[in-house]
Amino acid sequence: MxxxxxxxxxxxxxxxxxxxxxxxxxxxxxxxxxxxxxxxxxxxxxxxxxxxxxxxxxxxxxxxxxxxxxxxxxxxxxxxxRYTRWRLDDDGLRVRRGRFWRSEVLVPRARVQHLDIERGPIERRYGLATLVVHTAGTRLSAVRQPGFDEDSANQLRDALVPRQREHDDAAHG
Incomplete structure (x- = not known):
């Protein structure tokens, strides 16, 4: 199959x-x-x-x-x-979920407000973490994806931080 x-x-x-x-x-x-x-x-x-x-x-x-x-x-x-996949591309983080009702969530880098990494007791036991991406807007204002290994979660957190924000340009210009 x-x-x-x-x-x-x-x-x-x-x-x-x-x-x-x-x-x-x-x-x-x-x-x-x-x-x-x-x-x-x-x-x-x-x-x-x-x-x-x-x-x-x-x-x-x-x-x-x-x-x-x-x-x-x-x-x-x-x-x-089994039916959860993710990828990081030029647009941002994409997460696909579902066998029967499929969904794909795209979190554009420009919409990322802040990121959290959570580790519950069971996740810590297995060396895993949940990546929480808080975004601008009201629909799906936070995307939670459990099951990342700790290194991948940290790398994704660092990679998703926008390299330059508009308000940073205004403050320096």
Whole structure:
């Protein structure tokens, strides 16, 4: 099976996220899925525990809901990893996401206001970072892309800073 992101038009190669991002996405999603599954499965099981019925039914329902939530969370994390690509070109940073509903975001260098690099505990464990690009404007005023290795995130941050701003010219001229 070919990677459907590679058949999008364009000649500059698109970069995949590092393999560590797959593990990070899966662990983060598994934790969120487990929390949601426990809440989603445990609450109905407790409610039904007060009704007449066999106890194994309550346990089975709770475990089934937990398993379903975990499976959906892991599936979503796998798709998020597999169908995310990025590239830095002369125009700026481009990020493509999605298998079924595809999107491409272009962040022009001239629209970059400031950049942040965030590292949560799971990202730090895998040597990853989230690049947050704050832009001028109201729609998509911040683009967040998790899953970069720390070196790439730092290099992208440095590369996306506009080399010369209009207000810098006015201040010096």
């Amino acid at each position: 070919t990677d459907s992101l590679m058949d999008w038009p364009g000649d500059t190669p698109w970069q995949p996220l590092p393999d560590a991002a797959r593990r990070c996405f899966r662990l983060s999603s598994a934790i969120a899925g487990a929390v949601f599954g426990l809440a989603f499965g445990t609450i109905p099981a407790v409610v039904l525990a007060f009704a007449d019925g066999p106890a194994w039914w309550h346990l089975g329902m709770a475990l089934g809901a937990l398993a379903l939530c975990l499976a959906l969370a892991l599936w979503r994390a796998t798709l998020a990893f």
